[in-house]
Amino acid sequence: MPLQELIINGFKSFADKTIIKFDSGITGIVGPNGSGKSNITEAVRWVMGESSAKSLRGENMKDIIFAGSQFRTPMNHAEVTLIFDNHKHDLNLDSDQVAVTRKILRNGDSQYFINNKQVRLRDLRSLFVDAGMSQNSLAIISQGKVDQILNSRPQDRRSIFEEAAGVLHFKEQKQTALKQ
Ligand code: ATP
Numbered sequence: 067m068p069l070q071e072l073i074i075n076g077f078k079s080f081a082d083k084t085i086i087k088f089d090s091g092i093t094g095i096v097g098p099n100g101s102g103k104s105n106i107t108e109a110v111r112w113v114m115g116e117s118s119a120k121s122l123r124g125e126n127m128k129d130i131i132f133a134g135s136q137f138r139t140p141m142n143h144a145e146v147t148l149i150f151d152n153h154k155h156d157l158n159l160d161s162d163q164v165a166v167t168r169k170i171l172r173n174g175d176s177q178y179f180i181n182n183k184q185v186r187l188r189d190l191r192s193l194f195v196d197a198g199m200s201q202n203s204l205a206i207i208s209q210g211k212v213d214q215i216l217n218s219r220p221q222d223r224r225s226i227f228e229e230a231a232g233v234l235h236f237k238e239q240k241q242t243a244l245k246q
Pocket residue numbers: 077078079080097098099100101102103104105106129130131132133134
């Protein structure tokens with residue numbers, strides 16, 4: 067399912083609203099050390115529902131809000147939107163384009179939107195899990211992940227195959243039902 071556009075505003079080093087358009091094929095992002103390449107992949111993970119501040123290299127989720135610089139005052143919120151081409155309906159929604167947005171305020175409150183309609187984090191997560199693109203999927207392979215997969219315990223590796231086979235979603239639903 068192709069990514070079309072990533073819109074970053076106030077996330078980490080992106081104080082100005084920044085629009086990244088993805089053409090078909092492979093997109094490479096290049097730049098000097100510290101220029102924000104990793105911040106871009108973190109923005110993608112964050113808008114897709116990442117809940118661990120540590121995995122975004124912060125102590126607290128609020129740390130992802132632009133903290134200010136020598137020349138700019140800090141921002142009071144961060145907002146990221148990811149737009150998918152959904153004409154093949156890989157995401158279980160009728161629309162041919164799906165925009166997913168996440169916002170966070172300095173007080174720590176987060177808001178989530180699918181096509182401008184406010185939803186719960188849970189709804190956003192299940193949209194991606196259904197499409198085999200949850201946070202633990204191989205949709206995003208970060209530094210060190212290849213080694214981690216190769217060296218993981220058999221039971222951890224099993225969950226990777228379960229996700230690829232599309233059964234992880236049902237397992238999660240079963241666990242939720244058992245807790246209720
Ligand atoms: P490398 O090539 O070394 O991997 P990179 O291009 O991946 O570098 P990033 O790690 O994405 O760079 O960006 C790091 C920069 O982001 C640092 O300059 C850091 O100060 C800045 N940064 C991180 N969080 C914030 C924040 N909340 N507010 C402002 N700037 C931030």
